[in-house]
Amino acid sequence: xxxxxxxxxxxxxxxxxxxxxxxxxxxxxxxxxxxxxxxxxxxxxxxxxxxxxxxxxxxxxxxxxxxxxxxxxxxxxxxxxxxxxxxxxxxxxxxxxxxxxxxxxxxxxxxxxxxxxxxxxxxxxxxxxxxxxxxxxxxxxxxxxxxxxxxxxxxxxxxxxxxxxxxxxxxxxxxxxxxxxxxxxxxxxxxxxxxxxxxxxxxxxxxxxxxxxxxxxxxxxxxxxxxxxxxxxxxxxxxxxxxxxxxxxxxxxxxxxxxxxxxxxxxxxxxxxxxxxxxxxxxxxxxxxxxxxxxxxxxxxxxxxxxxxxxxxxxxxxxxxxxxxxxxxxxxxxxxxxxxxxxxxxx
Amino acid sequence: xxxxxxxxxxxxxxxxxxxxxxxxxxxxxxxxxxxxxxxxxxxxxxxxxxxxxxxxxxxxxxxxxxxxxxxxxxxxxxxxxxxxxxxxxxxxxxxxxxxxxxxxxxxxxxxxxxxxxxxxxxxxxxxxxxxxxxxxxxxxxxxxxxxxxxxxxxxxxxxxxxxxxxxxxxxxxxxxxxxxxxxxxxxxxxxxxxxxxxxxxxxxxxxxxxxxxxxxx
Numbered sequence: 001x002x003x004x005x006x007x008x009x010x011x012x013x014x015x016x017x018x019x020x021x022x023x024x025x026x027x028x029x030x031x032x033x034x035x036x037x038x039x040x041x042x043x044x045x046x047x048x049x050x051x052x053x054x055x056x057x058x059x060x061x062x063x064x065x066x067x068x069x070x071x072x073x074x075x076x077x078x079x080x081x082x083x084x085x086x087x088x089x090x091x092x093x094x095x096x097x098x099x100x101x102x103x104x105x106x107x108x109x110x111x112x113x114x115x116x117x118x119x120x121x122x123x124x125x126x127x128x129x130x131x132x133x134x135x136x137x138x139x140x141x142x143x144x145x146x147x148x149x150x151x152x153x154x155x156x157x158x159x160x161x162x163x164x165x166x167x168x169x170x171x172x173x174x175x176x177x178x179x180x181x182x183x184x185x186x187x188x189x190x191x192x193x194x195x196x197x198x199x200x201x202x203x204x205x206x207x208x209x210x211x212x213x214x215x216x217x218x219x220x221x222x223x224x225x226x227x228x229x230x231x232x233x234x235x236x237x238x239x240x241x242x243x244x245x246x247x248x249x250x251x252x253x254x255x256x257x258x259x260x261x262x263x264x265x266x267x268x269x270x271x272x273x274x275x276x277x278x279x280x281x282x283x284x285x286x287x288x289x290x291x292x293x294x295x296x297x298x299x300x301x302x303x304x305x306x307x308x309x310x311x312x313x314x315x316x317x318x319x320x321x322x323x324x325x326x327x328x329x330x331x332x333x334x335x336x337x338x339x340x341x342x343x344x345x346x347x
Numbered sequence: 348x349x350x351x352x353x354x355x356x357x358x359x360x361x362x363x364x365x366x367x368x369x370x371x372x373x374x375x376x377x378x379x380x381x382x383x384x385x386x387x388x389x390x391x392x393x394x395x396x397x398x399x400x401x402x403x404x405x406x407x408x409x410x411x412x413x414x415x416x417x418x419x420x421x422x423x424x425x426x427x428x429x430x431x432x433x434x435x436x437x438x439x440x441x442x443x444x445x446x447x448x449x450x451x452x453x454x455x456x457x458x459x460x461x462x463x464x465x466x467x468x469x470x471x472x473x474x475x476x477x478x479x480x481x482x483x484x485x486x487x488x489x490x491x492x493x494x495x496x497x498x499x500x501x502x503x504x505x506x507x508x509x510x511x512x513x514x515x516x517x518x519x520x521x522x523x524x525x526x527x528x529x530x531x532x533x534x535x536x537x538x539x540x541x542x543x544x545x546x547x548x549x550x551x552x553x554x555x556x557x558x559x560x561x562x563x564x
Contacts, residue, residue: 078476
């Protein structure tokens with residue numbers, strides 16, 4: 001369980017002050033995976049570092065597993081950090097230690113005996129699939145293997161919470177997939193609470209239960225992943241989603257779009273289907289019942305965890321009354337209809 | 348070459364090695380902690396102490412800016428207090444050590460600065476104390492840079508030790524000046540220079556070997 005309440009972080013003071021985080025409230029229940037997504041410089045990095053106090057919040061409180069981190073310092077803070085694992089974008093493995101000794105480091109720091117270390121490290125390496133690499137050095141490993149070592153290291157002290165700082169951003173898509181799978185397994189098998197920050201929707205889609213959207217140091221959206229992907233509430237959320245779905249009207253169409261309709265134009269719409277609407281043959285019914293033709297420009301169906309999301313960009317061909325009726329029909333069937341603009345009929 | 352001359356050269360070589368060894372070891376023992384302190388007390392570092400850092404930095408710079416030949420003469424009273432005499436190889440080792448401490452410290456500081464800040468951050472996230480970070484992260488990860496720095500120090504000490512002859516310090520430099528230069532014996536001059544070259548080459552090769560051995564990147 002991670003709880004941030006009214007957390008702000010300001011660098012500098014006066015006119016040159018930079019507000020990296022403003023009044024952030026976040027609650028990650030025990031055993032869940034929570035993603036924080038945002039663009040570079042939005043404050044993701046500062047946010048995750050406020051949890052284990054690598055950055056000390058200027059205001060507000062951070063509580064992890066009932067312990068108020070923001071009240072701790074020195075030895076007590078170090079003790080609390082043993083219960084919070086963290087992995088990083090660039091892995092941060094010690095180059096002069098082999099795989100075994102890297103995973104052993106947090107245990108050494110806690111003053112564990114050599115025999116206890118031995119019996120803890122090997123199963124961890126087994127779990128991340130690197131038991132045969134114990135004597136190798138990080139330089140001999142691939143990016144994905146390095147992150148696996150880092151995950152084993154982060155779990156060595158049996159933490160209840162794992163913080164992932166852009167953990168897959170330096171990896172190729174395939175390796176990203178396998179690391180995310182490992183994180184999901186860890187979450188399910190060990191019940192560890194995971195807070196991750198990322199700029200990739202793919203990461204949120206694959207493993208997160210809930211997601212927060214961060215912009216200019218503020219959390220602007222907080223939703224179940226299924227809801228976020230089917231109906232983001234903010235403009236930024238929609239931009240992330242469109243970017244992820246790579247669904248936007250062709251450039252030459254955008255150039256021809258005008259903002260206002262007249263008798264000689266027809267609408268171009270973006271339709272978002274979710275829930276029951278996905279499995280209903282709505283387009284053919286639309287054509288029959290409203291007497292319009294539908295010209296599909298782009299379409300895509302995505303499964304997000306247990307939900308299915310359909311997206312379509314289409315031109316509705318018909319008279320003004322017909323197309324208006326068609327849009328009403330679609331809306332009455334729980335589709336989200338967004339008019340992108342109008343194009344000339346004869347083109 | 349007479350055997351007397353041979354003995355002279357052998358003795359001078361041993362004297363040089365003695366001075367370099369004494370000053371090398373002591374300056375490392377004192378310069379290493381100073382270098383670590385210079386690094387970890389920097390602003391935003393694990394033991395940030397801006398005032399202490401500035402103070403240490405100024406003292407180090409003063410030590411580095413005094414020409415060796417002047418330092419040697421200036422600290423004669425201190426040398427005499429420490430080893431009871433101001434001439435000979437023991438006396439020469441004192442200014443050599445004093446001069447090398449800030450030199451070592453700056454090289455160590457530079458080597459630590461090459462350690463990725465991410466490694467320190469991840470150790471902090473594991474709950475490492477500053478002392479654990481120094482011992483288990485900074486120094487091991489800077490190993491290659493530290494060895495390179497100590498090699499540079501040894502080579503510099505070989506050259507500085509030649510100056511010690513000016514205060515009756517002994518060693519190869521002293522021999523070269525007294526026999527080679529003052530008594531117009533080009534052979535002796537050449538031999539001392541050749542031995543110095545060999546020593547420097549030896550230290551450098553040893554250092555390079557150790558750096559290679561420690562490198563896991």
